[in-house]
Amino acid sequence: MRILTVALLLFATLANAEPRTLRFSVVDSWAMPLARIENGRLTGGILFELFTATAQKVGLQPEFRILPRARVDQAQLKRSIDLRCYVAPAWTDRQFPEYRWSVPLLVQRDLLVSKTSMPGDLERLPKQTIGTVLGYHYPRLQPLLESGQLARDDARNQELVLRKLQAGRYRYAISNQFALDWFNHDLPDSQRLRGVEVVEETALACQVLDAPDLPTESILDALATLKDSGEIERILANYR
Template sequence: MRTLAVLLLLFVPLAFAGDRPVRFSVIEGWAMPLAQIDEGRLTGGILFDLFDALTKKAGIQADYRLLPRARVAQALESHDIDVRCYISPTWLEQPFPDYRWSVPLLTQRDLLVSRDDQATDLGGLSRQTIGTVLGYRYPPLQPLLDSGQIRRDDARTQELVLKKLEIGRYRYAVSSELALHWFNRALPEKQQLHPVAQLDQTDLSCMVLDDPQVPTRALLDALAALKQSGDIERILAHYR
């Protein structure tokens, strides 16, 4: 009887740890088609659909944590979030050894966008102001920014960047391919924005906290299964 009581005391904390919702980071600056955020809550978009499919596949509950982009690194350091998605190791300014990487899940293409459809290159951007998203790093543009040849004009979300381009606040902006296609869906053909150069292409993954309270292996396996089955591509196709 005494042995049974000891075993129960050992089991209860483990069961409680396994039942804790998994904390997903949600960035305040995300916009459609990546994410729809209403009154501080993630309610739709590509990442909502991905998280929903992941929680069902792994058999977990999700706790979405809305964070300013500038606070995400601190949240990773303090283990306040368990899963961060739509991220690449090349985008991080520091390593986070307590997190494990999933397989690559999708590819982001960063485009230089204009109201005109005339192709250009970085050499033709001298003295231009470029529409950019606050907090984003753009490695192909960094040498031009550092030398003062071009300037950034930051907006809080990708959608706001493209709206400012549409009304003529600047001649060029940077946009992901997915965001550009989504934005153009609401515009007449003659008013649509055009990609004039590809700046970068990056494979994106999720990073998962390696901790006894987190079903790390189950989450990584579920993400790999969603990729292999074509479920992620089907989610993306819905927003193209």
């Protein structure tokens, strides 16, 4: 009788437990077209579609955890997120042995951007301020900052950087191609911002928690399938 009681209590506990979700980190300063964040919730954008498609492929409900950029590392250390995406090894200061890297999923092209089509050469710019995103690391820009040739003017996200450039706060900014295309989409050609030089190209992937209660291998396979099938490229095409 005692064994039956214990078994029933265990069954009741399992029955009442919330189903396992697939927990994605979402940086609160991401902007369109990467992510639309409304009232503290991820509701759209490239990464919303990628996350949703990944969760569907492994049969789990996606859960989006909105975090300040500085707290994503801490979330990984606590294993409170399952996937950290839109990241590259060069962008992380720590090693996370409990997480496995996916295949590269897309490439981010960072551009030197101006209001005109004037030629651009980052290393030859005269001393000035340049528009950047708060918390972003730009390896090619770093020696120019350290020498004092250039100074950063940080904004909270990429859209704000481009708006400040458009308003004439500085002559140049650094923007990824996705954000620039989105910003220019509905503008007449005369008002569009111009990419004048490729600063860097970075292959981006996801880090996936390797845990007993998570189908890690299936998640990695799902991400690879989304890439190989062309689904990620189709998602990106919706935002160009």
